[in-house]
Amino acid sequence: MGDLTRLVLKRLGYGLLTLLVVSILIFFAVELLPGDVAEAVLGQGATPETVQAMRDQLGLDRPAVIRYLEWLGGAVTGDFGVSAVSGDPVMRVIGARFVNTLFLAAYAAVIAVPFAIFLGVLVALLRNSVFDRVANVMTLTSISSPEFFLGYILILYLAVKLPLFPAIASLSGDMSFGDLLHRAFLPALTLVLVVTAHMMRMTRAAIINLLASPYIEMARLKGVKPWRVIVKHALPNAWAPIINVVALNLAYLITGVVLVEVVFVYPGIGQALVDAVAKRDFPVVQAASLIFAATFILLNLAADVGAILTNPRLRHPK
Amino acid sequence: MSAFVFGYYAFLILASVILAYVEWRKWFMMVFSLTLISFVLGIVGGTPALRAVATFAIVLAVAAMVSYAFKEFLIQLAKPNLAKELRTAPLTAAFGMFVIFTYAIAGIFAPVIAPHGEAEVIAGAFAAPDANMLLGADQLGRDIFSRIIYGARNSVGLALVATLGAFILGALAGLLAAVKGGWFDTFMGRVADVIMSIPSLIFALLMLSILGTATWVIVFVVAIIYSPRVFRLTRAVAGNIVVMDYIEAAKLRGEGDWYLIRREILPNSMAPLIAEFGLEFCFVFLLIAGLSFLGLGLQPPTADWGSMVRENATLISFGDVTPLIPAAAIALLTVSVNFVVDWMLYRSSGLKEQ
Numbered sequence: 001m002g003d004l005t006r007l008v009l010k011r012l013g014y015g016l017l018t019l020l021v022v023s024i025l026i027f028f029a030v031e032l033l034p035g036d037v038a039e040a041v042l043g044q045g046a047t048p049e050t051v052q053a054m055r056d057q058l059g060l061d062r063p064a065v066i067r068y069l070e071w072l073g074g075a076v077t078g079d080f081g082v083s084a085v086s087g088d089p090v091m092r093v094i095g096a097r098f099v100n101t102l103f104l105a106a107y108a109a110v111i112a113v114p115f116a117i118f119l120g121v122l123v124a125l126l127r128n129s130v131f132d133r134v135a136n137v138m139t140l141t142s143i144s145s146p147e148f149f150l151g152y153i154l155i156l157y158l159a160v161k162l163p164l165f166p167a168i169a170s171l172s173g174d175m176s177f178g179d180l181l182h183r184a185f186l187p188a189l190t191l192v193l194v195v196t197a198h199m200m201r202m203t204r205a206a207i208i209n210l211l212a213s214p215y216i217e218m219a220r221l222k223g224v225k226p227w228r229v230i231v232k233h234a235l236p237n238a239w240a241p242i243i244n245v246v247a248l249n250l251a252y253l254i255t256g257v258v259l260v261e262v263v264f265v266y267p268g269i270g271q272a273l274v275d276a277v278a279k280r281d282f283p284v285v286q287a288a289s290l291i292f293a294a295t296f297i298l299l300n301l302a303a304d305v306g307a308i309l310t311n312p313r314l315r316h317p318k
Numbered sequence: 319m320s321a322f323v324f325g326y327y328a329f330l331i332l333a334s335v336i337l338a339y340v341e342w343r344k345w346f347m348m349v350f351s352l353t354l355i356s357f358v359l360g361i362v363g364g365t366p367a368l369r370a371v372a373t374f375a376i377v378l379a380v381a382a383m384v385s386y387a388f389k390e391f392l393i394q395l396a397k398p399n400l401a402k403e404l405r406t407a408p409l410t411a412a413f414g415m416f417v418i419f420t421y422a423i424a425g426i427f428a429p430v431i432a433p434h435g436e437a438e439v440i441a442g443a444f445a446a447p448d449a450n451m452l453l454g455a456d457q458l459g460r461d462i463f464s465r466i467i468y469g470a471r472n473s474v475g476l477a478l479v480a481t482l483g484a485f486i487l488g489a490l491a492g493l494l495a496a497v498k499g500g501w502f503d504t505f506m507g508r509v510a511d512v513i514m515s516i517p518s519l520i521f522a523l524l525m526l527s528i529l530g531t532a533t534w535v536i537v538f539v540v541a542i543i544y545s546p547r548v549f550r551l552t553r554a555v556a557g558n559i560v561v562m563d564y565i566e567a568a569k570l571r572g573e574g575d576w577y578l579i580r581r582e583i584l585p586n587s588m589a590p591l592i593a594e595f596g597l598e599f600c601f602v603f604l605l606i607a608g609l610s611f612l613g614l615g616l617q618p619p620t621a622d623w624g625s626m627v628r629e630n631a632t633l634i635s636f637g638d639v640t641p642l643i644p645a646a647a648i649a650l651l652t653v654s655v656n657f658v659v660d661w662m663l664y665r666s667s668g669l670k671e672q
Contacts, residue, residue, distance in 0.1 A: 018515050029525060029528055130344070140660075141653050144649055144652035144656055145645075145649035145652070145653075146608060146649065148608070148627060149646065149649050152631065152634055152641065152642055153642065155634055155635075156639065160634065160636075167635065255517040255520065258608075262611075262612060273520070273523060274612050277523050277614070280527065282527075285524060286524075289523070289524045293517065296515065296516065
């Protein structure tokens with residue numbers, strides 16, 4: 001077990017290092033601005049006094065490296081400084097929204113993951129049948145459509161023509177859980193459609209790859225019943241690719257969520273990011289980007305660690 | 319029972335009887351199951367449901383026929399070698415090629431095809447469609463149909479240029495890394511890892527909010543974001559080629575790195591790279607569409623599919639499908655490119671799934 005822990009720790013350390021480099025990238029990208037943040041936020045009409053006041057407020061007169069270290073130190077403890085536009089702490093702007101986004105992503109994942117894996121395995125078992133062909137064309141179409149296309153189609157048919165669900169997913173604190181689920185249904189469904197398609201294709205490929213291996217052939221040739229081949233022989237080895245597929249697609253959810261939140265005016269962190277970009281509110285942009293990147297890296301890390309844990313072969317690199 | 323329903327069932331039953339008689343079992347099973355499903359569907363959904371099924375089937379049939387005709391057309395035009403390859407293409411790939419061809423024509427001849435200019439205000443805001451404006455007017459009174467045609471030139475053109483940029487960057491870095499090896503190889507691999515560990519849309523939003531949305535900035539940022547994918551593929555493909563004997567021979571002859579890349583490695587790694595170009599184009603196209611939907615793409619008054627959807631989205635709450643047409647145009651092109659790439663990958667890998 002010793003070298004397994006070491007392998008996982010090594011992978012974790014590598015992920016942490018990546019995150020550090022990414023945070024450097026996010027912070028210093030803003031330094032590329034012509035002038036500085038204060039000038040960019042206030043625009044050309046600002047007087048030198050107001051620009052200077054904002055510089056003081058954001059502490060822009062100190063060297064960038066020191067500001068980066070302070071920013072990173074704050075970020076670790078959940079303090080991302082203050083918004084350049086409203087002057088509120090960034091955490092107050094995006095904290096609650098981040099929870100909303102996690103709720104939406106979890107909602108979509110709970111529906112999509114079992115559904116996609118079931119369909120993916122089914123399609124792999126029925127490969128080259130009519131059902132498989134139809135599923136192939138449909139998933140390809142779903143992957144190829146921009147998220148906003150799927151979102152607006154759902155709005156058109158499930159909110160406007162048949163008023164079953166609200167088109168605008170505004171949430172408030174005093175809603176019951178059922179209300180919340182009802183309100184967030186369309187954005188969640190949009191994400192489900194996109195993610196299911198990706199996940200189904202990847203699951204199908206993984207299972208087909210597995211079913212082609214010699215030991216499955218062997219089991220079949222010695223007369224093991226088909227369901228037993230699947231459950232006893234294929235499934236234990238299928239967990240690794242499936243866990244990988246799930247984690248990768250959850251990471252994909254994180255990006256898809258931005259466009260979906262904008263379409264449905266869902267009060268999540270993606271919407272906050274887009275608003276901040278429009279207002280050139282750089283502290284908020286940086287914080288939201290870092291949170292997205294961290295989640296993304298974390299899920300990719302989970303995929304790797306999951307693969308190491310479920311596949312003993314990866315523990316002994318040649 | 320209306321004449322439509324009567325005709326619908328008569329056609330299905332007649333078709334299944336004929337198919338059964340000529341023993342096309344697979345088609346018979348499909349048509350007859352559709353008949354049975356229609357009984358249920360007709361009872362639950364009534365005539366509109368049957369009408370929807372019929373419309374869908376007709377669209378599908380027309381698409382299939384057009385693809386078949388286009389495939390035969392290409393076979394007639396192509397040289398014997400290529401024609402043989404084309405004969406093996408499935409209908410979906412032919413459909414993809416047909417759509418790409420149509421978009422190319424629309425993009426190249428946009429000013430000739432479009433009845434109005436892309437920024438020309440000709441009517442009131444959201445004016446209804448008439449003989450002059452096929453799809454009505456947008457929020458400023460510009461002809462939506464003309465803007466969609468121009469969008470084929472602007473949106474697809476931008477995505478093509480950005481993909482080309484990503485390709486040149488990624489492939490060059492990948493080939494150099496494979497030839498040089500050592501610390502350069504490791505360093506480029508790490509850079510690619512870092513870029514790929516930031517979600518692409520987030521990275522693009524961050525960079526564009528800082529650098530502005532001039533067209534060359536969009537091309538540059540998108541090219542950087544997607545070059546690591548090309549880098550990895552090129553590195554992997556070239557890595558297998560560098561160890562070949564003929565590369566060793568060329569090195570012993572005293573050829574330089576550039577010669578090796580150009581004359582020895584590149585010609586041998588073309589097939590996977592071309593397929594990757596198609597896939598990469600889909601990713602880039604969807605990213606740019608997303609960005610312009612968020613208002614960070616081509617700036618107005620340039621016609622662009624992503625921003626057109628956003629600008630006219632209010633129409634959707636009145637049950638109007640017009641704003642969805644540019645979005646559908648994006649989806650259709652991406653699907654088509656995917657169809658063609660699927661076929662190319664299948665052909666080049668020689669993989670026949672059991």
